[in-house]
Amino acid sequence: MNRATTGAGSGAEIRSVVIISAGVSEPSSSALLADRLAGKTVEFLRERGVEARVARIELRALALDIAKSNVAGFVVDGLRPAVEQLAAADAVIAATPVYKAGISGLFKSFIDVLADDLFIAKPVAVTATAGSARHALIPDEQLRPLFAYLRALVIPTALFAAPEDWSAPALGGRIERAAIELAALVASGVGGTIAAETWSHHDHAFGSAARPRFGDTASAQDVDGAGVDEAGEAADGVGVIDFDSELMRLATGGNARGGGDRRDGNGESHSSGIG
Amino acid sequence: MQFGIFSVSDVTRDPVSGHTPSEAERIDAVVELAAHADQAGLDVFAIGEHHNPPFFDSSPTTLLSFIAARTRRIILSTSVTLMTTNDPVKVAEDYAMLQHLAKGRLDLMLGRGNTVPVYPWFGKDIRKGVHLALENYNLLHRLWREDVVDWNGEFRTPLQGFTSTPRPLEDVPPFVWHGSIRTPEIAEQAAYYGNGFFANHILAPNGNFKPLVDFYRKRYEHYGHGRAQDAVVGLGGHSYIAKRSQDAYTQYRPYFENNPHGIRIPLEDWAQATPTSVGSPQEVIDKTLTFHDLFGDYQRQLWVVDGYGLPQAEVLKQIDLLAEEVVPVLRKEFESRRAPGVPDAPTHASLVRAKYGDGPVRQPRPNPNRGDNTAGTSPYQDSDPATPAVHPSL
Structure with a gap:
């Protein structure tokens, strides 16, 4: 797992802003909107003394x-x-075109195959583009609940652009507002702190690529130290295993209700050998 | 190293001939294929447990005891015995009985099963599936090792002064493998007890099970049973063999496409991305050796050779090809690759040797019935009178 640097604005590490773009044309207006948000976010992060790099998953x-x-x-x-890339991302910008009054099937199909814990407490911006302004609530009504399910930290402003928006200065204003929100969230490191401190409270599929980012390592220190060193950390993609x-x-002969069947009543010590 | 076959006991329409075997036909066919595998010289035959169509094997101990009578050498096992919905007391009794009848040619692979509705059918809660598997095994472990058990858990009636009969053959319990595809707690339990760990190694990409197997190995060492590389690991896999590679793909394709898992990607892509082995004997040998490359020395390799509606004649041919052209080469290759000191999978004979050496083997003989159909606090003639069991007060 990634023993990342500690917390807010330590600045030494380059943060990663990852765009998921489901646009299919070239150039894609969905990608364009996400790129503008990413660019502004990097700019605002730099003002806060945080270096960031943008990557795009097409x-x-x-x-x-x-x-x-x-x-x-x-x-x-x-x-x-x-x-x-997503597991290592410090911020994610979701960008989808609107098809048939909904998010792109390609976008949803991609999210469908990802582990449930990949976005835990990750700062996420939701954006969509459409051929008509009548779809303006798609990012709020479809992307926001999707990332809520994934327990991401979705920023307050959702971005949407219809054809007429591209020539309107108001879009630039909304992009700027979203970028301020996203940059503030990333720079604060609060997502990483939440992820690190709540990691053991979430279900994790064994071998999931997901891991907390930029938190302190409180959750790792909570568990049996020897166990983590020997098993949890070393095995590929294992993450932190809570042996307590x-x-x-129960797996080690004890009692799920916390009593420790090993000491209960019968006075038998559990041999752990074969035969 | 053990090489063998495992089956889920599905009764599936043959997509080529259109014939759907009756349950009666398929039960006879599986008995025949187990006997055939024994004669061909394979080491292990394992059968699953299911409680719904299109599967027939709701009663693995009945089936395996009949097969035990029809076979001489092959080790019988389960793939898997449901450790969630079965009463661990009945598992202890049934499999100890089977172990006696099979003269020790028995081990068990335990798992949670993959059929959601089976839980309510047996009055269990699937949300407690892992709890059930873990607690039930804790009890099973003791029932086979302690003549008299007092026990109190979350999921079944408490036991006081309970003796599971018959005691295991020569007082040596069947070796147990814990099967899991994603649950570290199951791997932890296998490691804690020094039991085996089996990854079914199907329906998932190459290397998918490696982190869990590695985790089990490390924890096996952590609990002092040996080095990580000595941990007892088994792997599965689908296979289909023909003399010529292209024939294997052509012949297997309609059956693969008949799979009930919803896999609709080309067989070639599937065989490349997953542990499924399709091709000439040499290709299947090479593919199996990649498992060794990835997982290190391991002790048991099982293949699914029936199912998906494959006709019986073809299944028997698969066993012949495995036994004659694939396994002999793999035996040599695995042996030459094996690191010094890495043990074989335990068998009844090796466990008896480990427990008694050259000393006398325990044969439990009950004390007389006291008239209440129990033999009292010291149920066996060699029971230690210093450790009497506590009976419920009436």
Whole structure:
């Protein structure tokens, strides 16, 4: 797991802003909107003394792997770099076109194959573009709940652009507002702190690429130190295993209700050998 | 190193001939394929447990005891015995009985199962699936090692002064493998007790099970059972073999496409991305050796060779190809790769040796019935009178 630097604005590490773009045309207006937000966010972060870099995951190029992953039931190799990028992201900008009064199926199909814990307490901006202003609430009504389910920290401002918006100065104002929100959230490090301190309270699929970012390592220190060093940290993608959980006590002959069956009543010590 | 086959006991329409076997046909076919695997020289035959169509094996101990009578050498196992919905007391009794009848040619692979509705059918709560598997095994472990058990847990009636009969063959419990695809607590339990760990190694990409196996290995060492590399690991996998690679793909394709898992990607892509082994004997050998490259020395390799509606004649041919052209080569290759000191999977004979050495083997003989159909606080003639069991006060 990533033993990241501590907390707010230590500044030494370059932060990563990752765009997920489901736009399919070239140039894509969805990508354009996300790029403008990303650019402003980097600018505002720099003003706060935080260096950041932008990367873009183009779902158009991954369409086949996304489809395969959906029917295979696991993330195929071609998607793994994107998953890794998201796991390591300090902020995510979700960008989708609106099709048939909803978010792009490609976008949703991509999110569908990701681990549930990949976005925990990650700062996320939700954006969409459409051919008509009548779809203006799509980012709020569809993307926001989607990322709420994923327990991301979605910024207050959702961005939307219809064709007429591209020539309106008001769009620039909204982008700026969203960028201030996203930059403030990233620079504060609060997402990383929340993730690190609540990590063991969430369910994690074993081997998920997800990990807390930029928190202190409080949650790692909470668990049995030897166990973490020997097993949790070293195994690929294991993350932090809490060896003092109810289930782990039960796994080692104890009692889930916390009593410790090993000491209960019968006076038998549990031999752990074969035979 | 053990090589063998495992089946889920599905009864599936043959997509080529259109024939759906009856349950009766399929039960006979599985008995025949187990006997065939024994004669061909494979080491292990394992069968799953299911309680719903299109599967037939709701009663693995009944099936395996019949197979035990029809076979000579092959180790019988389960893939898996449901540790969530079965009463651990009944598991202890049934499998100890089977172990006696099979003369020790038995081990168990335990798992949670993958059928959601099975929980309510047996009065259990799926949200407690992992709890059930862990607690039930804790009890099973004791029932096979202690003549008299007092026990109090969350999920079943407490026990006081309970003796599970028959005692395991020669007082040596069957070896147990814990099967899991994603649950570190199950791997932890396997490591804690020094039991085996089996990854079914199907329906997932190459390397998917590696972190969990590595975790089990580290914890096995942590609990002092040996080095991480000595931990007892088993892997599964689907396979289909033909003399020529292209024939294997052509012949297997309609059956693969008949899979009930919703996998609709090309067989070639699937075989490349996952542990599924399709091709010539040499290709299947090479593929299996990649498992060794990735997981290190391991003790058990099982393949699914039936199912998806494959006709019985073809299944028997698969067993012949495995036994004649694949396994002999793999035996040599695995042996030559094996690091010094890495043990084989425990068998009944090796466990008896480990427990008794050259000394006398315990054969429990009950004390006389006291008239209330129990043999009292010291149920066996060699029971230690210094550790009497506590009976419920009436």
